[in-house]
Amino acid sequence: MGPPVSPVGYDALVARLRRAGCVWAEDEARLLLTAGGGPETLAERVDRRVAGEPLEYLLGWAEFCGERIDVESGVFVPRARTALLVSAAVRVTGPAATVVELCCGSGAISRVLARRLTAPRLLAAVDVDPAAVACARRNLAAVGVPVFAGDLFDPLPAAWRGRLDLVVANAPYVPTAAMVLLPPEARRYESAAALDGGPDGLAVLRRLAAAAPDWLAPGGHLVVEVGRAQVEQFHAVLTEAGLVPSVVRDDVFDATAMMGRCPDDVAGRRYEN
Incomplete structure (x- = not known):
């Protein structure tokens, strides 16, 4: 044609x-x-x-x-490289998994996971930006996933602590000093809060890793995207949080996903029935 x-x-x-x-x-x-x-x-x-x-x-x-x-103006545009994050999440998640997406932006990851996981229970998506929350609600209405407004785990029901099989997040990880190196269309038009990860790029991811063990079920996984140069440092962050780290790479898209598994003797200890 x-x-x-x-x-x-x-x-x-x-x-x-x-x-x-x-x-x-x-x-x-x-x-x-x-x-x-x-x-x-x-x-x-x-x-x-x-x-x-x-x-x-x-x-x-x-x-x-x-x-x-x-997508709409100001909301983070999903990138092709984030397909690696999705495939990594699917790989570590079994059937009937309880799933939450944090820093959801448009809700793209939850939308795809709803199609790819076997009988998933996608409990919620979360974002702190009102424009992203509104956009994600439109994208996720058809798959029945509610979208909460708030910072990371804060808006989730306390009853979910220790019961999540998968927490997935494409959190901001660009170091503040490197923001000027981003393509102009990202730097000028997308929300800085969706991109700027603080001095070393790990400010949000560090908080996420520290909180995740309280929310993950035994054997549950935190799956996030990071920059190639951040792997060693975030490996240490996950280990310090009590999670067992692993990493996958896609050199074609220059993509890196990291997983942190919550050991059975750590996950959910504070919230046993």
Whole structure:
């Protein structure tokens, strides 16, 4: 199938996008031309894209692990590399698992896990940003996952302590000093709170690891994404928290996921019936 027919002109649009630095100019041109809304809307979207606004905000959705995820301005756009986080979570989680996603953003991870896990009990997704919470509620309504507003475990019912089989989170892990090195479309348009992980990038992840043993069931797992250079340091963080660390890499997408397993003699000790 050839490119869509438009008064703007496919070839001219590709050339303009390429001049603006869009690496996948042909794909972006097709998506913009088929997004609907008429010539004026198209022209506005193209101008915004050339100015650096993320394509996903202009379309209103992002593709993630085969799912079309609603996104809106300011909400973290799910990245292709986070597919490794999903596959790592599936690998360590058995059937009928109780699952919570923290720092959920658009809810993309929970949406995919609802399809991939066997008979999962996805109890909740959580985010501290009101815009992300609203977006995640739209994405997760169809799979029946409630979305709570709050910081990490804070909004979860106390009765869930010691009973979670999987806690998954794509928490912010970019060191503050490295924020200036991010692509402009991320740095200028996405929420800094979803990206900035503090001085060493592990400020949120360190709090998450420290709290996780109180919430995980025996043999339960915390699964998170980190940067390649943070593996050794976060390995120590997980160990100090009483979790057993492991790591998986995807060199194609430069992705790193780390798991922390809660040993049977640690998990849930304070919350036995």
